[in-house]
Amino acid sequence: MILPDVIAVEPEVMIVRQGDDNWVDVANWTLSALLFAEQEGITSKNVDEIKAKPTSPAVAKFLGAAPGMGKGLGLPDDWAYNVIKKVGNYSEIFDRDLGKDSPYKMDRDLTNLWNNGGVLFPLVID
Numbered sequence: 001m002i003l004p005d006v007i008a009v010e011p012e013v014m015i016v017r018q019g020d021d022n023w024v025d026v027a028n029w030t031l032s033a034l035l036f037a038e039q040e041g042i043t044s045k046n047v048d049e050i051k052a053k054p055t056s057p058a059v060a061k062f063l064g065a066a067p068g069m070g071k072g073l074g075l076p077d078d079w080a081y082n083v084i085k086k087v088g089n090y091s092e093i094f095d096r097d098l099g100k101d102s103p104y105k106m107d108r109d110l111t112n113l114w115n116n117g118g119v120l121f122p123l124v125i126d
Contacts, residue, residue: 002104014027026073034083034087038089061126064080
């Protein structure tokens, strides 16, 4: 049973093996990429179109249409594009697994983006 009440509002973190700093970075940036894609309206269905004609320099960098996003993580520059293409943005994943398209039909509430009344926000991509 999923309880309808908010029990606590506190930061949640990913747990990874100690000393694997690169994996921590990749995990954190992947979560942020899911949120950034949602914030920018990038979905698994329109990611190809947006990569071909980015809406901003940050989006071009994010999707690998311009260089710079992957090198620091040891990944190809189009790593975020590949994530979004395969699994969708945060909203698509939530809707599929917990939300409107799942058996649970949960509302986003506090798990929404900051600009939709929630507490989630992506890291800045510049």
